[in-house]
Amino acid sequence: MAVEQRPGAGTAVEVREVPSLMTEEEQTLHKNVFLTTIDAVTGWGRAHSIWPLTFGLACCAIEMMAVGGAHHDFDRFGVIFRPSPRQADLMIVSGTVTKKMAPLLRRLYDQMPAPKWVISMGSCSTCGGPYYEAYSVLKGVDQIVPVDIYVPGCPPRPEALMYGVMKLQEKIMDESMPDWLRKRVKR
Amino acid sequence: MFRWAKGYAYTGKRLFEKTVTIQYPQQKPKIPEGWRGRHYFYPDRCTACDACARVCPTEVITVVSHRDPETKKKILDDYTIEFERCILCGYCEEACPVDAIKMGDVYELASYAREQEFMTQEKMLPPGYSTDVVVHGQGEAYRGGDYRTKPEKKVNH
Numbered sequence: 001m002a003v004e005q006r007p008g009a010g011t012a013v014e015v016r017e018v019p020s021l022m023t024e025e026e027q028t029l030h031k032n033v034f035l036t037t038i039d040a041v042t043g044w045g046r047a048h049s050i051w052p053l054t055f056g057l058a059c060c061a062i063e064m065m066a067v068g069g070a071h072h073d074f075d076r077f078g079v080i081f082r083p084s085p086r087q088a089d090l091m092i093v094s095g096t097v098t099k100k101m102a103p104l105l106r107r108l109y110d111q112m113p114a115p116k117w118v119i120s121m122g123s124c125s126t127c128g129g130p131y132y133e134a135y136s137v138l139k140g141v142d143q144i145v146p147v148d149i150y151v152p153g154c155p156p157r158p159e160a161l162m163y164g165v166m167k168l169q170e171k172i173m174d175e176s177m178p179d180w181l182r183k184r185v186k187r
Numbered sequence: 188m189f190r191w192a193k194g195y196a197y198t199g200k201r202l203f204e205k206t207v208t209i210q211y212p213q214q215k216p217k218i219p220e221g222w223r224g225r226h227y228f229y230p231d232r233c234t235a236c237d238a239c240a241r242v243c244p245t246e247v248i249t250v251v252s253h254r255d256p257e258t259k260k261k262i263l264d265d266y267t268i269e270f271e272r273c274i275l276c277g278y279c280e281e282a283c284p285v286d287a288i289k290m291g292d293v294y295e296l297a298s299y300a301r302e303q304e305f306m307t308q309e310k311m312l313p314p315g316y317s318t319d320v321v322v323h324g325q326g327e328a329y330r331g332g333d334y335r336t337k338p339e340k341k342v343n344h
Contacts, residue, residue, distance in 0.1 A: 073208045123245075126301065127271045130245055142301070151297045152304050154274035162211050164297035171299070 040173075046089070046115060047169040048078040053088035053112065055105065057095025060122040060155040064094045067158040077165055085111040090168070091145070094121040094155075096131060097138040109145045117172070119149045119164055126150050223275045223290040226306070227313035228266055230322045233287035235261040239279035245272045248279060263322050268306040270296070289313070 056064055067074045068081055082088045085108045097105060109118070120141050123129035128139040141147060148171060151164040209216050218224075235252035251264040280290050291313070298304055308321045 071207050071209065072211065076208075076210070123272050123274060126304075129272060130274050132245060132272055140301070149297050149299065150271065150301055150304060152270055152273070153294070153296065154276075156296075157216075157294045159211055159216055160294045160296060163295040166212065167297050167299070 039175075043173045043175055047172040050077070050079050050090045050117075050165065050168070050172075051082045051088050052079060052090040052092045052119075053085050053108065054081050054083065055091055055093045055095075055108070057093070057097060057101065058122075058124060060094035060124070063155045063158055063161065064092060064121065067161050072158045072162065074162070074165075077162070077169070079165060085109075086113065088112055089115055090117045090119065092119045092121055092161075093125045093141050093145075093147075096124040096129070097141055098136050099138055100136070102138050102144055105141065106144045117148045117168060118145050119151060119161075119168060120147045121151045121161060121164070122156060123152055123154050126152065129154060218292045218294075222292065223277045223280075225270065225275075225291050225293040225296060226268060226279070226311050227289045227291045228308055228311040229287045229289075229313060229316070229320075230263065230266065230308055231320045232285045233263050233266065233322075234285055235263040236284065238282040238284065239288055242278045242282040244276060244278065245274055247273045265322065266308055268311070269304075270306045271301050271304040 054061075054064065056062075066072060074081075079090075085091075089112065091109060091112065093105065109116070118141070120126045124131065124137070125141045128134070128137050131137040132139060138144070149164045149168050151160055153160050156164075233250075235250055237250050237252075240246075240248040240250045247269040249265070249267045249269075251266070252261045253264060254260070255262055275290065277290050279288050296304070309318055312318065312321070
C-alpha cells in the first residue's frame, strides 16, 4: 500500500494498490499453502504411477514394446501397460491412425477415467508422417483427442519415448487441481 | 525326472549375472555409428542447390535462396525443416554435395506442442558453432511470400 498525493487535489489523499512483484502463482501459493501441498502430493503420485493404454497401431508399437522389455524397463518410471481403457490414465498413440480407426480411438479415450493424458508417438500419429497426402490417414491425432506430448521420429528410439514420458511427468507435477475436481468444488 | 532341476539351475545362473537394463536418464545408451537422429545444418557450407528439398520424400525441407545479379550464384536466405513430419531417412544427407546437412545423434526431441518441432537454423546448429553463421535472409524470396506456411495441397478426403 502506498500513499500518494495528487497535485491540485488539496488535502485529499488517494490510496492506491501497489502491484505486487510476486507472480500470480506465488500469490496463490501464499494464500493456499495447504491446498498447494496437496496438489504437489497428488501430482507426485500421479506422475510416478502412469498406467498407459497400449494403442499400438504400426511399427512404433514395436519400439513401445521394447520400452516395456527388460533392456529399457518402463517399470522404473512406474509405467505399467494396461490392456483396458478403464484402468489407464495415459494413452500412447503409436502408429498410423487411419480414418477407420479414428472413431474407435476417440471412444477408447472417452472410456478412460478423468485425469488422462495422451502421448502422440511418431510422425504418423503427430501429423500423418509419410502418409501426409494419403486419403485414408488422419493427419494428426490432435484433431480428435487433446495431445500433451509429441514424440517425433519414425519410429522414435525407446529412449525418445522415455524422454517424452519424463516430460509428461514434469507436466503432471506442475498441474494443480484438475478441471473435473475444480468443477465439483465450485458446486 | 529332474527336468525341473535343469530349469532352476538355469534361473539360478542368470540370477547372478549383470543386469541388462540401461538406467536411461542417468546412463545414456551407446548410439551406433551411422544411426540417424535429428539433423545438423552447416549454413556456411550450403550452396542452396535445393537437392535435399527435391529428394525429400515427405517434403519437409524448405530452402529459400536468391541469385546474386553480379556473380550469378545462389545465396542462401533461410533453411527450415518441419521436423514433425521428417522420417529420418537420411536422403538429404546423401544428396548433399557439400555435406551441409548431416544426420546427428540427437534423439531427445519430445515437445509439448507441434510448433516446437519446427526446426530453424538455430535449432540445427552443430556443436561448436556460434549463431553468427546463421543466415538471415536478405533476398527477395525471403522478404516476399510467407514461405513458412505452404499452400494446402489438394487431397481428396
